[in-house]
Amino acid sequence: MKIIPIACLEDNYAYLLVCEQTNDAVIVDPSEAAPVQNVIDKECVTLKAIWNTHHHWDHTNGNQKLYDCYPRLTVAGHVSDSKRIPLINQCLDNNDTLSVGKEIVATVLHTPGHTLGAVSYYLEKDRALFTGDTLFGAGCGRLFEGTPAMLHQSLMTLSQLPPETNVYCGHEYTYNNLKFAAVIDPTNTMIQQRSKSLEKQPCSIPFSIKIEQQTNPFLRTTSHSVVDTVCRQFTLSNPHPVDVFAALRKWKDTYA
Numbered sequence: 603m604k605i606i607p608i609a610c611l612e613d614n615y616a617y618l619l620v621c622e623q624t625n626d627a628v629i630v631d632p633s634e635a636a637p638v639q640n641v642i643d644k645e646c647v648t649l650k651a652i653w654n655t656h657h658h659w660d661h662t663n664g665n666q667k668l669y670d671c672y673p674r675l676t677v678a679g680h681v682s683d684s685k686r687i688p689l690i691n692q693c694l695d696n697n698d699t700l701s702v703g704k705e706i707v708a709t710v711l712h713t714p715g716h717t718l719g720a721v722s723y724y725l726e727k728d729r730a731l732f733t734g735d736t737l738f739g740a741g742c743g744r745l746f747e748g749t750p751a752m753l754h755q756s757l758m759t760l761s762q763l764p765p766e767t768n769v770y771c772g773h774e775y776t777y778n779n780l781k782f783a784a785v786i787d788p789t790n791t792m793i794q795q796r797s798k799s800l801e802k803q804p805c806s807i808p809f810s811i812k813i814e815q816q817t818n819p820f821l822r823t824t825s826h827s828v829v830d831t832v833c834r835q836f837t838l839s840n841p842h843p844v845d846v847f848a849a850l851r852k853w854k855d856t857y858a
């Protein structure tokens with residue numbers, strides 16, 4: 603299986619997944635159709651399915667145009683988004699399995715918090731994980747619909763996948779997220795190293811679960827250094843990891 607990141611809009615990524623045996627393809631989160639169609643034409647593949655991670659327009663805006671071009675398309679998303687994802691015709695829930703061609707097989711992980719119907723697609727055999735706006739490089743999505751406890755739990759689920767898993771997220775925010783991470787976790791040299799490596803090569807996709815465990819403060823809510831910083835900023839003592847997470851999310855929402 604081949605994974606082709608496609609830059610869309612200002613800083614979005616769509617991802618074309620290609621079964622190399624059959625030339626069947628899946629597009630994850632087509633925020634617009636034109637750049638996706640260009641890659642489909644260039645690669646000479648047959649688009650079979652759209653997999654949306656959540657209902658936001660900057661992940662689904664290409665659904666209609668692609669569906670017009672490929673009228674037998676499967677359009678998949680979480681069952682709770684059945685009225686919000688354009689043209690959805692395959693409603694998913696946690697642990698469902700999806701397959702296209704001979705090589706593309708994904709498990710659906712319901713990861714609510716950014717939105718209530720947010721899902722991640724985990725391709726175990728290919729060690730690939732598509733997280734939409736749930737997990738970003740060194741960060742996570744905003745809480746638009748869910749509670750801090752919900753998003754914290756979703757991120758814990760993702761961070762417990764094998765460390766070598768490659769993450770493909772919905773936006774290129776990694777470099778900026780690392781600036782916040784460095785404030786939260788100032789003695790963590792992995793954060794500085796990761797930041798430096800992106801100065802030469804600004805595309806951070808894909809990154810591993812392992813580097814997220816090492817550098818993403820939202821996954822490190824039990825690390826002494828992260829907890830210390832949060833306690834000092836918000837005058838907390840002995841906070842629960844969910845409270846650390848909630849404080850971090852609130853802080854990041856207003857961080858320049």
Ligand SMILES: [Zn+2]
Pocket residue numbers: 656658716735743
């Ligand atoms: Zn979103």
